[in-house]
Amino acid sequence: MRRVILPALLVLLGLPALLAAPPARGDPGMWTFHDFPSELVRKQHGVDIDKAWLDRVRASVIRLANCTASFVSPDGLILTNHHCSESCLDEHSTAEQQLVKNGFLARTREQELRCGTQVADVLAGVENVTDKVDAALRGLDDQAANDARKKTLTQLEQACEDASRHAATGALKCESVTLYQGGQYWLYKYHRYDDVRRVFAPERAIAAFGGDPDNFQFPRWCLDMSVLRAYGPDGKPAHTPDFLTLKPEGPAAGEVVFVAGHPGRTDRLLTVAQLLELRDVYLPRWLQRASELRGRLIQFGKTGPEASRIVEDPLNSIENSIKVRRGQLDALLDDRLLAAKRAEEAALRARLARDPQLAAATGDPWAAIATAEGVHRELDLPHTWIELGAGFNSALFNYARTLVRGAAERAKPNTERLREYRDAALPRVARRLGAPVPVYPQLETLTLSFSLERMREWLGPDAPLVRQLLSRDSPDTLAARLVIGSKLADPALRKQLWEGGQSAIDASHDPMIELARAVDGEARAVRKRYEDQVEAPVDAAAEKIARVRFKVFGTSEPPDATFTLRLNVGTVQGWKEGSSLVEPFTHTARLFERATGEDPFRIPDSWLAVRSQLDPATRFDLSTNNDIIGGNSGSPLIDARGRVVGLMFDGNIHSISGDYWYDAEFNRAVAVDPAIIFEALRKVYQAKELLTEMGAR
């Protein structure tokens, strides 16, 4: 799928504060480790998952920026997908040394390349803080509760991090997690590895063989793997006694298998009103914008090899997102889904009506959400374009806004700040500002000009902010002037402005800083309106629905995905597509038959050179019916004995509907088979050291 979560795209989409919600009963479910239904799994699958199993897997599984990974050696070796860590290859690439295209192998630890922005988090502990949050919110109206909730969570996170500094665990990162839409609040505590290095990556052509056309398809032939290593603060490979071992022959058809990872987000209990808004307004709008940007990027990439290189990563990202959004739209146009949602909603309301006391306390949160959706439709355009930044699509602008807002926010008490500038979040912000990520002026100008032009289209040429910015400039000339004039591509300057605080920002005449300053008032104003008039009533209503649901189902169902650690059970199997059966395994032979010699169906030379040595019967990719979603990319597929029998990297096209429900008939997850991982490392890449460390015989 490139099953990464799509943070930039959620932003681009400007979704309402969507409800996280438990899936319909009968779903395989993305269970938390602290409420995993071992008893149920024993009954249904005859497999015994005990505490030791759970503890070892929990300690072996890693959260990356938008993916999952796992330790596969005691020396911090990390296995994840190629598409989860391309940015680290990009950072070390130049026109001459194209690591995404050509791959990379460190034969010694000294050759391992440090990734500028990648961190690796391992869940070290959890704490239920529901009572504390409830106490802080008691008796408040929607808007006040919305503010108080944010403040309380900031306070709890802060206290948790402060406490960990003096504890035996060592300093932890504490993040609040809302489960069951406010049915439960938790603190999740992570051990963070700040120093992550690149060990191995195959060529992108084989990692993503089939490219966008084959994305979200199965059968597939992708070696979507990459290997990193976590290092300690002492600059030495991390000691990771908890790790997973690969089973070279992979799983059997029908075998019971588990996926442990960090699914990003599901929206399985949106109300029908919210689903219809998504279908009719937000997804079509988003797809229009993204489609044009895709066109611009593709055409720009054709202007030369360097343009082609620098456009590759953003283009992959947007193509993946388009496929996801199209799939979501298709899912919402599937009559089965809406019928199920309507029935489910009606049943819950009927259940509520049978409990007069609860009904009186609950009111009609469904109607409240429908009303808020109406407001949202009006606020959506300025909120998306101005506050969420769709009108300023530029890395330099993002730096500028972070610097401008960061200066203003850090001057306030911690709990009064915008949440993304709370103390607990600042190290990551500072790290992002200081990382030497390449900025390509041509690409910046393209995306900024595009977004300014579309902002003018959607808000209208006479919208005040549009008049202010474009009364004497075209989008092209303004974008070019800003990008050429800005010095924010320099990480040292960004660091200096960050550390210099408000006075440094006030003194700056960088044109991008000036732009961020100029739009900040209106951006904050629309954010406030959005939070008060949309987010607050929707969250309050969602919490009410959640309580009804929680009262009925309790924790007998898993909460919706929240990019936190989950465990999910399934079996290795294909599915029936129309009248034909899709088998659960692919093999090397068909890879060579499918190749056209042209991207994206081109096999790299390294493979062609050893073709005769490769066993055509080697298993390549496989499908299972595990319930996974964006964020699960890079997750280990684990057998009952705790061995890795696959590396999740995608789902079939039907799996996209998993955002809204689990469709047992068609939804399938897709993994790389360990067999091809070992075969490729051995015969194509001759990665002897790596094979040894991964325990190959």
Added chain:
Amino acid sequence: MRRVILPALLVLLGLPALLAAPPARGDPGMWTFHDFPSELVRKQHGVDIDKAWLDRVRASVIRLANCTASFVSPDGLILTNHHCSESCLDEHSTAEQQLVKNGFLARTREQELRCGTQVADVLAGVENVTDKVDAALRGLDDQAANDARKKTLTQLEQACEDASRHAATGALKCESVTLYQGGQYWLYKYHRYDDVRRVFAPERAIAAFGGDPDNFQFPRWCLDMSVLRAYGPDGKPAHTPDFLTLKPEGPAAGEVVFVAGHPGRTDRLLTVAQLLELRDVYLPRWLQRASELRGRLIQFGKTGPEASRIVEDPLNSIENSIKVRRGQLDALLDDRLLAAKRAEEAALRARLARDPQLAAATGDPWAAIATAEGVHRELDLPHTWIELGAGFNSALFNYARTLVRGAAERAKPNTERLREYRDAALPRVARRLGAPVPVYPQLETLTLSFSLERMREWLGPDAPLVRQLLSRDSPDTLAARLVIGSKLADPALRKQLWEGGQSAIDASHDPMIELARAVDGEARAVRKRYEDQVEAPVDAAAEKIARVRFKVFGTSEPPDATFTLRLNVGTVQGWKEGSSLVEPFTHTARLFERATGEDPFRIPDSWLAVRSQLDPATRFDLSTNNDIIGGNSGSPLIDARGRVVGLMFDGNIHSISGDYWYDAEFNRAVAVDPAIIFEALRKVYQAKELLTEMGAR
């Protein structure tokens, strides 16, 4: 609006066989000249429109390829919009001589430039043939009736043209017209001017001042005019005793005014099921495709001045279409509209239920349409991409398909052919093939590669036709090979292949001909499925609904637009937008204030040079509440005395909803005021001869 009709886009969209239908009662209505409600207009507006008025206007109004125009001198002088005749400027443009950008003025008749493809049709007569068609269809099932209807209309057209050759009128072009969805069939007979020449065009920057951002907006400041001249077969200016005279001071606010022209198509009696399909499936899909193409064209245009020039026309066209489609989607998301449609449909069904005999004969055509829509959703993708050619977006491919199909079809009896190759249509086909329209290889490669790539995306890489075309090629390499290899840009070669018939086609190894041959079987097959399973049942059901409606309302309501001559009454007025009033006139002063100096808000040098001589109080553009739609571009706005008081060129943003209903509160049409036409011709262009011919004092 660039209120042209959008033939290419209808094709791209692959709309179902949509019903033409009378608007809701109370609409101003697009009346035929043969059923114009003069009595009603006298009562409501106190204006007397007699037969002489109607005859003179009918004979003065012209149908262009996708617009309207009118004679404004006895020597064949034609007034229309700039955006209606840009292709004629393009044909005479080169990198050095950019007529679209720089404008054109012929100071003598010898300097007038012949347009390669433009023809001008004037309606000479009409004939009601409903009884003949009904007789031919009696007792047939849906599918047989669908075939028989086409054959019968072809026969009637042929007989009409044959008869005219020996009549006093001289040879006429006969076209069948379906009014009231089959409630009436007519033959419309046109006198055609084959030789049309360019007399005058202003610079595009002033014709389309405000560009895409201001398109479909009002207030506006566009001199969207151009002047052509019809010539007779003798090569001399046509003698046109029926013509309209401009009233230099324009209309007064509130004055009763008429629009005579050729509105292309309205869909005001689609069933609710059809409207929902448009909203949920077809429009979002179309917008995605068009948005990406827009992005590619924009980015290509930035690669240099020549690229910018050749991309301008297709880019304008697609931006206009995107605005229309977005407006249509917004209209369908307007709860008022769907509520009105649901109520209207329920009322008609209730009315039907009160007449048991009619009810029994009618059945449930609404359900039949809903069923056919389900089939259509499945067939839509192959039909759009393969048969409608969305997957082969290329002028060269269009030539190739026309040649390949034309050869096969012409070998059949006239009534057995695909309708677009019937004898009556052939002269136009031959003319298009023979016209020296420039073909830009870079642009061809861009659009063809884009469309092949998207066809692979939407049909899937494993669809048989996709595998056949792209098993060894990428879309880029295939497109480049086809465009470089094809010689079809040469009109002489096309003429030769056309005239050579099947044997010439069989002998051709032109790669584009080979492609057209290779896909023709599958394209015809999907067309047949579409016609039998979608078009036939929808047309049959629509005819049934129409008969119910016709029985209730008769001709007391105008039929839906069919790109045939209509007359419409309204008044000069603005509207209330939110809390602010929009005045019906703009003036020259504000043009200069709105200019930014950058496209598309750039005033041409010719205007800046004489700015001090221009009267800032001159009226520029104006708005009325006439009910117009795409195809009305270039229509004369006429006062009660038959004088031209405006040149229609657009509507406000709300006017786009006119496809589905007439929204009296917000829908406004937009025209150029004669005052600025005369002012500009006099002071900016010093077009003395033209002013004299147009009767300026």
